[in-house]
Amino acid sequence: MSQPELENYLQTYFGYSTFRVGQKEIIQDIMEGRDVLGVLPTGSGKSICYQLSAKLLDGITIVVSPLISLMIDQVKQLKAINFKEVIALNSFMEPMERRKVYQKLHTYKLIYVSPELLQKKELQNILSKLHISLFVIDEAHCISQWGYEFRPDYLKLNTIVETLNNPTILALSATATSNVQRDIIDAMKRPAIIKHIYPMDRDNIAFCVEEVETDNEKLPILSNLLTNYRIPTLIYFSSRQTAEDISKLLSDKIPFRRIAFYHGGMEQIDRIAIQQQFMNDQLDIICCTSAFGMGINKSNIRLVIHYHLPPQLESFIQEVGRAGRDGESSLSLLLFSKKDLYIPKRIIQSELPSKQDLQSVFSHLLNIFNSSGKLPSNEQQVQNLLQLSETQWRFLRFQLEKHGMIDENTILYEKENWEKVFQKINNLIFERSLLKENKLNEIIQWVHEKECLRKHLYKSFQSSYQKPKFQCCSNCGFSISEWEPLEITNVKNVELSWENKLKKLLFIGVNDEAK
Amino acid sequence: MLVEGIILKCSMNIQGERTDSAIYHILKGKRSIQTVQDIHLYQLENFFGVYKSLKKQLFERKINELNAKGFLQRISTSEPLFKTSKAGVDWLDQSTVEIPYHYFAGLKYNGMANSFFERLTLLIQTLTNSYMKYYKFIPVIDTTSVENWVKALFLKAKSKESYILSTIFQELESLLHYLTDQEAEMFVDRLSGYKNYGMSIHQLAVKYEMTSEDTQLYFTGIIHRMLTMIENANSSFPFMSFILKDISNKHMITNSANSTYTFLKRGYSIDTIAQLRQLKNNTIYDHIVEIALYDANFPIHNYVSKEDQQKIMKASSITRSYKLKMIKQSVDEHISYFQIRLVLAYAKNSLGR
Known part of the structure; x- marks a missing residue:
């Protein structure tokens, strides 16, 4: 396909006049049937690479993504721009609804699916009869045992691709070290894959680490900074409760800023409302957990604050990358307190089952084997039954299947094997915890770095970085007084009576010229 | 509070x-x-x-x-x-x-209130955006049934946006006058429109200085109150009544029970339904009891003879109890627990009307 033609399609279907770095090159390779590994920084428009391809290719494009809320958001956004042949399949769908959708899967151009659901034979059978032209692995770093977000289900993707008659593969990630890149290529068995690797450093973001003794010192820092600037701001927290609490305290302290919180525990209608209010500049500041931001295209976020230390550099880089997508001067501020270190440690511990958990799961399984022999078919019920979190159960299910202790929902008992498997899993848990702890140490080291923060932030991902466009970092003499971000022009919030608000909302008394 | x-x-x-x-x-x-x-x-x-x-x-x-x-x-x-x-x-x-405790009418409206509000708010969001020729908005409601309802209406309403919006305005304005100013404001604050997204429950809670739980409940009460007013004077609120028209209490029955009901109506036996749906017989029994509780046209005689129904009701009134065990002990042995539950449920159903 000739180049101006691709640009025309981009304009017609997505309303953008030009491609961003890397997009066109990747799409061209895909259109010519070449497998691609794309490593592009957060916010660079990775999804356009497969969305436009899906529109142009003959058959169906499948996107495997571990982030259900991201899939749902993307489907909404695509439908909003009139890309209607798109659906997100996940295990939260009502069985009835899912069956209905399965019957008309051939009518879609772009199918998002969670890795868990893709393991199901029923879906695989249907998909294998369809013409799949592109298979996209989003967040492809999840395939690597050495990545920070290993998803065992991702390891089975290569056999699934075979049953789908080996379509073109596009593996995408925002954070993949060269080791992880190698793992992705090995796991997918595509040595000839074409690599499009783009640097992830951001020359318009300044980095600032501020160490404090206790939590009490954080709030005044936030309120001073946010009093001085009226700028779209994200504040990341490791806990939902703290995000809510600080949102409230901050609202009391700086009532002239519009502040809200956002986390995965909120009702869907409220999540959409808060997200869109922020997109729409009805809100200035969001106190959120890592659930916020994925798939959000807001170009003028000026400030990303980390109230807590994230458990590894990868998530920090992704979250910071949401700032300044329009290229204007932006700031990352990390508030570090030694007293917080237990938080990422606890997160690491809770991600994997403990030895006690493991023992109790094994004895539960034996009991079930002796009675019905089958696990409930609903994953939620299994989790409740075994008292595991979703992440813990996902990890264990894979191991149990791999070692022949369960087959789908049937439990297979063999005393000797079970004893061996117990040891194996226990060792694996130990290894993975160690890996996570190393990841944590890496970010702690970075926080205490004496040299340039920019240099050391990106060093394990790329060999060099661009010269900063504005100020560099707190180790290179960053000064907040010299920071001059573009501010939001003052918004007047006139309080109307409810009658007038309703009139305004419903366009009563507005004639057509006012449109 | x-x-x-x-x-x-x-x-x-x-x-x-x-x-x-x-x-x-x-x-x-x-x-x-x-x-x-x-x-x-x-x-x-x-x-x-x-x-x-x-x-x-x-x-x-x-x-x-x-x-x-x-x-x-x-x-x-x-x-x-x-x-x-x-x-x-x-x-x-x-x-x-x-x-305002008297706003609540739970038994009557708990299955409808949410659907009513979701339809109304999504309809307003759709019409105001379409009026401004802006089609890229993100819908605030993603319940499939509500989306479908709005879609169907929108096809007919296209190009008549301003007429419908003014009808909605007239009816909402007079409806909201039955509430206090603060309640009316709360309701309006939650609505979304063109480039304007409504407040979340938590935002309302902050604004009106209530806990989130109270706000949620209060909002429910407000909707119940509005539904009562619409029903009492449906000729004054033709459009609101239209929104409500096909939201019935069928939402009271769980989806799963509803699907069992569909099979029953086609004449399948309980055993076959259990097999087809890969459920236990007892689950199907539960569904039937649920249906009997809510559907006045439920053909109870297919499951319990008139005579046995009377025996069960009599036993229930003598023992002055709904405890199944006590009733079971005082009726003939051939009457099953399922039949007792069914008759009691059906009796509740007719009482409730």
């Missing part, structure tokens, strides 16, 4: 004859015979299902707080049985100035 008030109202009527979880089930709107029986017996129809998202933990915390404050009085050491104390009754009397 609202959550506390409603708990006190419930326990005042129940007077310690049921454990506190009976109140919890009422607020959650549990579709069991026991709960439906309780709301009629203790005249708590209006609070049935008004707080579906209530968490057990929160409920228990409220009970403990009310107990500690002396508004609830525990009357048994072995079981969680509570009475509303004198202080509690006094507090309730005073609270009626601020809390």
